[in-house]
Amino acid sequence: MARPNPLQFIQQVRSEAAKVVWPTRRETIVTTIMVFVMASVAAVFFFLVDMAIGFGIDQILHIGATNL
Template structure:
């Protein structure tokens, strides 16, 4: 493996960073809002599924308890 001097490494990193296409503020905001909405929807779905399964299990144990 070839060794690179720290100065050359820093120059290469700066060159790579200048080629990056950064997201615009609008794109970042849109993506953030979309993710937050999806997290809320997923949370509500899993809460509802967990509640329904819990009720069904309690009902089943109620039937089979002596």
């Protein structure tokens, strides 16, 4: 692949940058809110799973301790 000279490279970069479509302010706000909502849902889910696993392990260890 041939390397373009620096002037051609800059022209190509500017041409590609002109094709970028930036999200609107509303789209940015909505997607940001959705990220926070999904992160909160994931945090609650993993908290509940952690509590369930901890409870199960506690029950298993508690059963073993009563047999001594």
